[in-house]
Amino acid sequence: MRELTPASPLAVESVIAARTDIRRYQQSLIDQSDERIADLEQRLLKSRARLEEAEKAPPPEHERAKEIAEKLGLRWQVMQHGIASSSHVRSLRRRVVLLARDLEQALRFKEVVIAGHLPMPRLPAVRLEFANMIPVEALESLEVAEASGLFDEFRVITGRNADRFGTPRRDAKVPAGRDPILVGLIGTEMFPLAWWR
Secondary structure, three states, X not given: OOOOOOOOHHHHHHHHHHHHHHHHHHHHHHHHHHHHHHHHHHHHHHHHHHHHHHHHOOOHHHHHHHHHHHHXXXXXXXXXXXXXHHHHHHHHHHHHHHHHHHHHHHHHHHHHHHOOOOOEOOOOOEEHHHOOOOXXXXXXXXXXXXXXXXXXXXXXXXXXXXXXXXOEOOOOOOOOOOOOXXXXXXXXXEEEEEEOO
């Protein structure tokens, strides 16, 4: 029978240091999230103000150009400036929608990190319908994560190459000896939820 050696102080210290490093990393993610959220809120506020202004009064240069083109009988120019004017408003609306989405994702990212999940490197992951059999323990983790409502979707990192939508590439085979990882996604950020052998 092999005798167990007691843990050296160095080993104990490295475990403790690793734990504090993880807490420090978690806190840095929360601090970065706070900065990103404040920046997004400010940008969203400005973009909404610009959109309201543009919806009330179209850009003056296009309105003036339309007036001149109408007087000169240049219908094509009237139409072009009308399109340019409305595309400016559409562009501002799109910016507001994208900033609102980014803000919502940043808020959920912070919430997930506070809950104890840490992001992992982004790797190709397949949608659940392309994954091999998922064990019950991982399905229980999936059930809890889905009930939390924090994640956009769930995928499995299998080692297969996949596109950004989670569809495996045709030539992608599962490499031998890879442990699958169940991940929750918020935007493109991945959070490990379970893994198995």
